[in-house]
Amino acid sequence: MHVDDDLPGDQLPLVAVPLPGSLGARLIDDLSRVECPGLTARRRRREELSGASHDPIVWARARGANVVDVEGNRFVDFTAGFGAALLGHSHPSVVAAVQRQSTRLLHALGDVYPSEPKIALERRLAELAPWPARVILGLSGADAVEAALKTAALATKKPGVVAFVGGYHGLSYGAVGVSGYKTAFRAPFAAQLNAKVVFAPFPSVLAPSPDEAEQAVEASLAAVDAALATGEIGAVVVEPILGRGGVEPAPAGFLAALAERARLAGAVLIADEVYTGLGRTGRLFRSIAQRCVPDILVLGKALGGGLPVSACLIREELAQAWGAPDREALHTSTFLGNPLGCAAALASLDVLTRPETADQIRETGQRLESTLTEALRDHRLGVPRTTFARLLVGLTLEGGSGRALAVMRSMLERGYIVLTGGVAGNVLTLTPPMCLTEAQIDGFTHALVASLHATRVP
Ligand SMILES: Cc1ncc(COP(=O)(O)O)c(C=O)c1O
Known part of the structure; x- marks a missing residue:
């Protein structure tokens, strides 16, 4: 019998043991003794706020x-594991691809001696892009955001970034520096973050009246214009729909207006489609569906079907900036392009791109x-x-x-x-x-x- 024959994935809930149960409680107790205390502190705060237990x-x-x-x-x-399991957990195509790959090659030599799945995945991703593209793979959404920010800095030679209040791009240093989601994430590290980030307001589509919606767009674009006018901004980074920021879609025309403004100011538009991309919002790329052609597309979450793999897709001409500096591979890591993740992503993309x-x-x-x-x-x-x-x-x-x-x-x-x-x-x-x-x-x-x-x- 297949181990999961009793779990086809389409069943209703069955909570027979009251939460968290004795085994669960013991495991969580173990965890809270060794895990970074930040997570335990969050649990306590949640319990105080809600008056309910938040034992995981x-x-x-x-x-x-x-x-x-x-x-x-x-x-x-209803979270699909932070959005990663868009296809469903343990999709059979992804599991089969990982099983096959795991008997052949678990790890290769990244940017020096790559594996076949890495090459195939980069080729596949480049084909999906709306322009001739180059690809930088990563292991997390934040990794791909870092690659996007570095590309913008190399290509424009300008250090500044326009980002949005409520936007979330991950928690590594570059990414948290442009995440306007909550100041609490940036505050303790502020001295180590890019000081040339300007946060513009993100216009809400659901303003109380159409007039106010229009004013919100104008106010946001005015803040973007003011930042671009300094001549220091190399990138505008935006989520087509604020995901973690509360499912707040960009109003019609807003993303295209950003792309146009960035182009005129010699900056690049980075569309962070880690949440919205690869079909979750109905199209492969939400930005393109909104008639905006960004310069860089950032993908993660659903790409690996549950394995950690992300990608930064870059317009060919911008990517050329990586060719010049020092002739060094300036952006790589031990596990980047890991064969298992790449095999999983190829299998996921096969399913995600089917009509x-x-x-x-x-x-x-x-x-x-x-x-x-x-x-x-x-x-x-x-x-x-x-x-x-x-x-x-x-x-x-x-x-x-x-x-x-x-x-x-x-x-x-x-x-x-x-x-x-x-x-x-x-x-x-x-x-x-x-x-x-x-x-x-x-x-x-x-x-x-x-x-x-x-x-x-x-
Ligand atoms: C839009 C967006 N960008 C980037 C990230 C960061 O991805 P990760 O958590 O894989 O680093 C997230 C994570 O939720 C996200 O929603």
Whole structure:
């Protein structure tokens, strides 16, 4: 019997052992003694804010939309593991590719003596780009953002970057320096970060009135223009939809306006599509679907189908800047282009680029949107705002971050894994896998309504 025959991935939750269970509790206790205390501190803060336990569950297995913890409880994962399992956990094509590759070559010599899967993946990614492209691979989204920022600095010889309040690009030094998501992430390291980063406001599409929406775009572009006018800005970095920042889509025309402004000012536009890219929002690249052609595209999360691999796609002419300096390979690392990750990414891309996949994402996204819209219409539930971009969904809750965390916990106890996001922490963020079934969407919706009732603000 295949080990996962009892976990096809399309089942409803089954939480038989109350969370976290004795084995789970023991493991978490072990973890809290050895892991960086930052994570334990966050748990305590969450408990204080929400008045609910935030002891984690410990994952043991996952397939499709289902996750099973060490107690044998079964959940439905509406996060797809931070968005990485867009195809579903342990997609059979990805698993088969990893199994095949693991018997041949686990590790090669990166930029010196590469492996075949690395070469094939770079070729495949270059074909997907909207222009003749060069590729720099990475292991995380932040890695690919670093490659993008370095490319901009080399190509323009300008150190400054325009980024956006609420934008999230990862936590390595270059990436956190341009992440306007929360100042708390930058503050302790501020002295070590790029001092020439300017944060512009990100215009909300859901401003109270069309006039205010227009004013928000103007204010944002005015801030971008003022920064570009200094002549010091080499890059504008933007997410087509703020992901961690609360599922906030760029208004129509905004991304194209940024590309045009960057071009006129001799800067490059970096579209960070780590969350939005590769189909999650219905198209392979959200920026291009919004009629914006960026200079650099950053991909991660879904690319590896669960393995750590990311990519920075660069317009050919910009990438030439890497050819000059010192004739050294200025940007590489031991595991960059790791054969297992590359084999997984090739298998993922095969599925992600099929027309049937786009259809499935559209259908699942539509079903989720119509079911949730109908259920959340009742204003007593305290969900004043919803944002749907296929499989990237934000539900803004009344009651602030404390209530959002209480809903997150209540949903977990009912067998549904969700995360909170947004600058104020009050957005329930759903990034499910594309293989959600109708029954899973209905079950989720019932559980959500019950959790919202249970946590109602008086
Ligand atoms: C838009 C965006 N860029 C970059 C990153 C960083 O990716 P990673 O966590 O893999 O470093 C994230 C992570 O959530 C992201 O959402």
